[in-house]
Structure formats: structure tokens, C-alpha cells
Amino acid sequence: MEMPVPDQGVLDRKASIVARLEQILPGEAVISDPNETRAYECDALTAYRCQPLAVVLPATTEEVAACLKICHEEDVPVVPRGAGTSLAGGSLPTADSIIIGVSRMNAVLETDYDNRFIKVQTGRTNLSVTGAVEQNDFFYAPDPSSQLACAIAGNIAMNSGGAHCLKYGVTTNNLMGVRMVTMEGEIIDIGGAHLDAAVYDLLGVICGSEGQLGIVTEATLRILRKPEGARPVLLGFDRSEVAGACVADIIKAGVLPVAIEFMDRPCIRATEDFAHAGYPDVEALLIVEVEGSEAEIVEQLEKIKTIARRHDPAELRESASAEESAAIWKGRKAAFGAMGQINDYMCLDGTIPVSQLPLVLRRMEELSKEYGLDVANVFHAGDGNLHPLILFDANKPGDLETCEAMGADILKLCVEVGGCLTGEHGVGVEKRDLMLTQYNEGDLEAQMRIKDVFDPAWLLNPAKVFPLITTRTRREAA
Amino acid sequence: MKPTSEAELADAIRASAAKGTKLHIRGGGTRAGFGHGVTGQLVDTTGLKGVALYEPGALTIVAAVGTPLETIEKTLAKEGQRLPFEPMDHRALYGTNGKSTIGGVVAANVSGPRRIQAGACRDSLIGVRFVDGEGTVIKNGGRVMKNVTGYDLVKLMAGSHGTLGVLSEVAFKVLPMPEAGATVIVHGLDTIKACAAMSAALTAPYDVNGAAHLPSRANHPARTCIRVEGFEGSVTYRSGQLKDLLGRFGDVTIEAHQATAQKLWQHIRDAETVASGKGDVWRISVKPSDAPRLATTLGDDAQLQFDWGGGLVWACVPQGSNVRTAMNGIDGHATLIRSSEATASQLGVFQPEAAPLAKISAGLRARFDPHGILNPGRMG
Numbered sequence A: 001m002e003m004p005v006p007d008q009g010v011l012d013r014k015a016s017i018v019a020r021l022e023q024i025l026p027g028e029a030v031i032s033d034p035n036e037t038r039a040y041e042c043d044a045l046t047a048y049r050c051q052p053l054a055v056v057l058p059a060t061t062e063e064v065a066a067c068l069k070i071c072h073e074e075d076v077p078v079v080p081r082g083a084g085t086s087l088a089g090g091s092l093p094t095a096d097s098i099i100i101g102v103s104r105m106n107a108v109l110e111t112d113y114d115n116r117f118i119k120v121q122t123g124r125t126n127l128s129v130t131g132a133v134e135q136n137d138f139f140y141a142p143d144p145s146s147q148l149a150c151a152i153a154g155n156i157a158m159n160s161g162g163a164h165c166l167k168y169g170v171t172t173n174n175l176m177g178v179r180m181v182t183m184e185g186e187i188i189d190i191g192g193a194h195l196d197a198a199v200y201d202l203l204g205v206i207c208g209s210e211g212q213l214g215i216v217t218e219a220t221l222r223i224l225r226k227p228e229g230a231r232p233v234l235l236g237f238d239r240s241e242v243a244g245a246c247v248a249d250i251i252k253a254g255v256l257p258v259a260i261e262f263m264d265r266p267c268i269r270a271t272e273d274f275a276h277a278g279y280p281d282v283e284a285l286l287i288v289e290v291e292g293s294e295a296e297i298v299e300q301l302e303k304i305k306t307i308a309r310r311h312d313p314a315e316l317r318e319s320a321s322a323e324e325s326a327a328i329w330k331g332r333k334a335a336f337g338a339m340g341q342i343n344d345y346m347c348l349d350g351t352i353p354v355s356q357l358p359l360v361l362r363r364m365e366e367l368s369k370e371y372g373l374d375v376a377n378v379f380h381a382g383d384g385n386l387h388p389l390i391l392f393d394a395n396k397p398g399d400l401e402t403c404e405a406m407g408a409d410i411l412k413l414c415v416e417v418g419g420c421l422t423g424e425h426g427v428g429v430e431k432r433d434l435m436l437t438q439y440n441e442g443d444l445e446a447q448m449r450i451k452d453v454f455d456p457a458w459l460l461n462p463a464k465v466f467p468l469i470t471t472r473t474r475r476e477a478a
Numbered sequence B: 001m002k003p004t005s006e007a008e009l010a011d012a013i014r015a016s017a018a019k020g021t022k023l024h025i026r027g028g029g030t031r032a033g034f035g036h037g038v039t040g041q042l043v044d045t046t047g048l049k050g051v052a053l054y055e056p057g058a059l060t061i062v063a064a065v066g067t068p069l070e071t072i073e074k075t076l077a078k079e080g081q082r083l084p085f086e087p088m089d090h091r092a093l094y095g096t097n098g099k100s101t102i103g104g105v106v107a108a109n110v111s112g113p114r115r116i117q118a119g120a121c122r123d124s125l126i127g128v129r130f131v132d133g134e135g136t137v138i139k140n141g142g143r144v145m146k147n148v149t150g151y152d153l154v155k156l157m158a159g160s161h162g163t164l165g166v167l168s169e170v171a172f173k174v175l176p177m178p179e180a181g182a183t184v185i186v187h188g189l190d191t192i193k194a195c196a197a198m199s200a201a202l203t204a205p206y207d208v209n210g211a212a213h214l215p216s217r218a219n220h221p222a223r224t225c226i227r228v229e230g231f232e233g234s235v236t237y238r239s240g241q242l243k244d245l246l247g248r249f250g251d252v253t254i255e256a257h258q259a260t261a262q263k264l265w266q267h268i269r270d271a272e273t274v275a276s277g278k279g280d281v282w283r284i285s286v287k288p289s290d291a292p293r294l295a296t297t298l299g300d301d302a303q304l305q306f307d308w309g310g311g312l313v314w315a316c317v318p319q320g321s322n323v324r325t326a327m328n329g330i331d332g333h334a335t336l337i338r339s340s341e342a343t344a345s346q347l348g349v350f351q352p353e354a355a356p357l358a359k360i361s362a363g364l365r366a367r368f369d370p371h372g373i374l375n376p377g378r379m380g
Helices: A008-012 A014-024 A034-040 A061-074 A126-136 A152-158 A202-206 A240-252 A265-275 A294-310 A322-342 A354-371 A399-416 A432-438 A441-454 A468-477 B006-019 B069-078 B102-107 B153-157 B191-202 B232-246 B258-269 B288-298 B323-327 B341-347 B355-368
Strands: A054-056 A078-081 A098-101 A108-112 A117-121 A175-181 A187-191 A215-222 A229-237 A259-264 A284-292 A315-318 A344-347 A375-380 A388-392 B023-026 B041-044 B051-055 B060-064 B125-131 B137-141 B166-173 B180-187 B210-214 B223-230 B251-255 B280-286 B303-307 B312-317 B332-338
Touching (some): A014 A054, A061 A098, A061 A187, A117 A126, A175 A202, A202 B355, A229 A240, A229 A294, A240 A354, A259 A265, A354 A399, A441 B137, B060 B069, B069 B102, B280 B323, B323 B332
Parallel strands (some): A078 A098
Antiparallel strands (some): A175 A187, A229 A315, A344 A388, B180 B223
């Protein structure tokens, strides 16, 4: 992975820069010993590592602002970090950068059930947002698989999704307002407990900007009342194409399940060995979940089962109890962990139009043979967000490179059929160099203009999102 | 000018940029009374029309911006689908004719009562193509509903009123049309009780997708309207539950007659209560529980209508009244939807932004429209 050459001047000034940061933050909040900064050398994309110059962990928005002011004055790149769970290298440091982590800022600031929002500091984990309101039967809808660990800050940066966003939308649809600090250290408020933008929709631009426009320290999030109940049905098919057709038919019929998850045979077998969820050994498996009162659940499941039967399923298993529901979800939730037990893998995140599913699955099989690496598929089928896992051996020379080349081919395929490179993980460094397959230079130029406005010196989260070749002029000018 | 292709539109804007010719961008003209008047050469977008792609199984539709909203809605209805955000029709409010275009809907981020549950226009918008102020064609987003590839200019374009670029094509996520619907009506509530009742409905697990209050007027007692939609059995169950839940606020009935209910929600969607008034019309977005306080400060001279559980307040006030002063410490924003040009220039159509945000907005405008030719003055 090509990264910009670190600024030698900044590296040379490390001691004085750290000293300035130590003046404004308590001692334990500034980490500059290389033995300790090692913990921050990568995020969940562990293939790429780089030690930052230093790490700061402020406790307040004002401290974040003070740190950014110093970094701005010193012309030091800043890498914002939530919980470090990015699969795209969204918080990969550069050697001359200061990491500003929000992990110590995890308080709930306001909970308002009547108006259906919660205001939190962004270091709070996704699941603990729901945790703060579930005693009153409310929840925060976006549910990325890493929700136990991932922070709201990162969710906002990457516009994270999850299994249930078919019905509830992704982060941007559930984010009402932010308090953000610009690179210059200015604190700004956008949105709030009311809906929609007064003028331009800046909130919509900030969400998904991968930490390149500012550091979001507080967020106002929409919370919803929990449905009375939820129940999954498990459907097994002998052919992936048939499973894909069944998904399209369910959607066309007007049933909108809260989730439609898909797993293929390699993934089913691996998770069975690991989680023993009792999945059938079929080519493709769907987990379809519906919500509502008992009568509503029955009504929707009847429709889904009728549609499924037309596709001659090898297995049709409706949950009859909370335990059975948990068992149905158990394998799906363990899928990534299970694959990790048996192999190194690279998780892709392309999205395709649902209608292209059969074609894309077939082409992936061909690519798998061509490259000699196995692929396991587990993904959100309702919205076409694929997560092919390419299995490789990190200890085998050349395997990672082969895997990356194959991953690039799969993502290009997603774009080719009308989809995109990333549905919910973000571009980060991982897909940066593929951006020109989806967008032309003019399209990227338009996006870079936004950064020019928010961060004219191009210091925030360097070398992410845009291919380095497209940003060179700006970086050299800044 | 009336371009019939994106390339023609781009050529026209490039030529105008070179000469500094200011452009007035217009779709169907149904919102012609909105915003500060624009003087410039007319760019009529209704020549850009047609549904480019519609895949019911993928819940996706893509269309050229000049396509009438009516065409989009009919196309979707044939497959039992619809736009999730229930765009309002501004013709009654502005006394305009013609056909609203899908591009106009996006440019003004037009949403209706279902915004409270299904999101605004910007939430369903998944892709745009547009031409910036230098004549460059730009695409962002695409035709899939989950897409975080690069910055989200889709949201930025929604509601930018043609000041950052002229849209040429828009893509939406759509939803199935429900099998049934019911409206639960609580009668005779004042604003405080109505907002409490709407909050009770919205915080119950019944997936309410409309919560509006029409205050009492001569001959019309107040009505607080709660809508649920879905499969028949589910609607019957949820409307029954809501009827029981809301009984403590007042007399409750269920409007089961579809045509009557539809007319009622159209009335709410199009803000007809205030549209028929003689004064200035404001659209105010607040925290729902602040709505009663706002109603009090606006006083008896104001004709009001509440949507989004109280979060959207429509007000028809005597000409020249400054609603933003009346907001006095209440967070949110007020947009002057209809007034004389004099009032618009005196009070400003849009809520003034805090200085740092105003600087960002100006920066965006300067970069997307460096010659200042796209609907100049409309938003500022």
C-alpha cells in the first residue's frame, strides 16, 4: 500500500509537538512511547501497519479542539480514531500523524423518549447506545456486525449499516445532528433534535466522509420503539440462483422483512463446525426476519413461506421459540469468527443490484477457480450488499497479493453490473486505488472540493478515500 | 433554453459560464413562488425526461429530472410500489399550475407526512447526476441502496435548489405500496394534548407513519390524525391498539374509508390549512415537544397545522411577521415559504446559519458554481 512520504520536518519536531500536547492534556492522555503507540499502528485491516507520531485521547470536545489547533499550527496530519474496528483501514496512521482517539468520550448526554432521540459522545459503542435505552424498550437501529466494539464516531465516519438496515436505513438515515471540531479547531454544531437541514444538508455530507472533514465528538441519534416481537425463518436452497430469485420475489410481493441474510455452502460448513447452529448442508441459506405483534409476524411469515415454497426449498424452518430464533441467528452472527478460525480472510463489501445476484455469484466462482483461492459468501441479500470472504494463507508468500488482486476483480465486477465498491465499510486505504473504476476524475474532483472547504490544508485523515495520484497537486500545494 | 439531453445541458452551462450569463433553473414551475426571485436566462429542465431504469425486485427507479412526478408515481403504482417520502404538492400553496418534476422534488428536498417514519426525500435518494456551474457532468451515489463509496454529494444536492449544480438524473430507493391503511383520529384536542397524543402514538410499537394535528377552526373541531399502513390484519390490529392507547386523550374514531382518509392526508401533506390563508406562510422544523410553546408565542393571529408529531409546524401569519423572532430560544429552523418579495428580502427565506456554517455553505457555493450563475440569490 503506497502511503505519502512522511514529513521529515514533523518527525524531527516530535518532542516539541508532544510537549505542546502534554501542556493541554493530562499526562495519561498523550501517548508517545513507541512501545505504547504500537497498539494504534493499525485497525481491523491488520495487513497494513504504521506507527503514528503520537496518540492523544482527549476527554472533552474542548480538548479535541485544543489538540486540533496545535496540530493545525504545527502542520501535522491528524488521524481520527473511534474504536479502531475499520475493515478498510479507515484509521491507518502515517508516521508523521497524530491519532486523536475519542474512546474516552463515551457518555450519554441526553435521552429524550418523547422526542425519540439520544445524544451521546461519539466514543460510545454502537451496542451501548441501544443499551442505554433498552430498559424503556427503545433501540438504535443501525447494527453493524462489530456493534459490540465499534464506536459511533466510526459509524458516522463510514456511514455504517448492518443486517437490519433494509427496513431502518443506515447511519445517515438515523443521524439527526453532530457537534464537530474542524481541523482549525473550531467547534461547530450541525442539526439537532429537529429534522432536516435549514440550508445545505451538511450533516449528510459529514456522514460517510471518513474522518476527513472534522472530528465528530457528539451525535444526536434517532431512537425507535422496539417492535413487539421478531421472528426469523430459515430457508435452504440447492442453488444460489434460486435463493436470489426468492429474495427478489419476497421484495416484489410487498413484504419488507427487517433483514434478509444469505450464506453459501462454504460459509455454512465453516460456521457449523464452529458454532453448531444446526444449519442444513445446502448450497444457499436465507435467514429472513420479520417484526411486529404475534398476529403480524404470522401474517408476514405466511406470505414469505408461500413465496419460498414456489422455489422448492430444501429446508424451511420457522422458529417456534426464542431459543430457536437465537439458534437460527447464531451461525450468521458467528460467521466471521468461524471463518477466522479456519483461515485468514479478506472481507469485501461491494453492493450490487439484487437482480444481478445470480450472475455475480457465478462469476465469483469462476474467479475463485482462476485465482486458486476459495470464497465464502455471507451477506445482506435484501439490499445487495455482498460480503465475499476470500480465504488465503498470510504465511504463504504471495498469497495476500493474489487475494488482493482477486478482491479487486470482484469489486470491479460489482461496479460493472451497476453496483459499488463499498456498501457499508467505507473506502479507507483498502479501496482507495479502485475509486477510479467507479468514478471518473471529475466525479472525484467534485468530492475533493468538499474537503477543500472543510480542511483546506488537507491534514485530516491523510491518504484515505482518494487515489494518491488524484490528490498529489493538493497535497503538495497545502 | 430547453436541453433535451445531459450533454446539451452541460454545453449550455459551459457556454453560460464562459460569458457569465446568469441562469434561472426551472422544472415544472409548481414552486415558482419559493425563494428569492431569480433573474437570468431560463433553463427549462422538462426536456430531460423518461424513466431510465426501473427494477421493482430491487426497489429501484432512475429517471431524468424533467420527468413529471405524476409519471414516476404512476409507473411505480403499476408494480404496487411508491416513493417512500410522500412528496407534497405545492400548487395550492403557490396558486401555480403545471406539473411538478422529479428533479424539482429533489432540488427542494420535498417530503410529506411519511417523512417521520420513512425519511425525507434525501433519505430515499440514492444517486444523482448533475452539471456544475462550469458545465462539468458529475455523478455521485448510484442505483444501489447501500453505497458508502466516497463522499455523499447525493444528500448535498437534495435541497440545494439548483445553486450547486443542475440535476440531470436522480435515482431512488422505493417501497411496496401497502395493502391497507387506517387513520386513528382523536377529536377536540388543544395543541399541548395533541402533541402529547402524537408522541404517545409515535413511541408505541405500532410503526406509525403519519402523525398530524389540525387545530380547531370555525366549524371544524380539532383533529389529531395518526396513520398506520401495511397488511390488512396488521393494520386492523395496530389501529385498534392505537385507539385504545389514545382514548385517554379524548374521543377516538377510526377512519376506515380509504378515499376519505386519503383526502385527509393529502390535505395535511399539501398544508391546505395554511395554504388557503391570506398571510405569509412559514414552515418550521422544531423538536416536537417545543411545538406547543411555539404555537403560544405565535399567538392567535397565526393559523397553524402540525405534522411529524409536532416537529413540523406550518404557520400562516399576518404579512411581514417575523416568525424567527417568535421562536425565541426554540431550536430549529424556519423557512419563509410564501410572502411578498419585500418581506422575503427583509426577513430572508432561509434560516440564517451560524457564522462557521455560513462560511462552509459559501465555500461550497464558490467551488460548485465559481461564476455565480446557478440560480443566483435564490438561497441567499
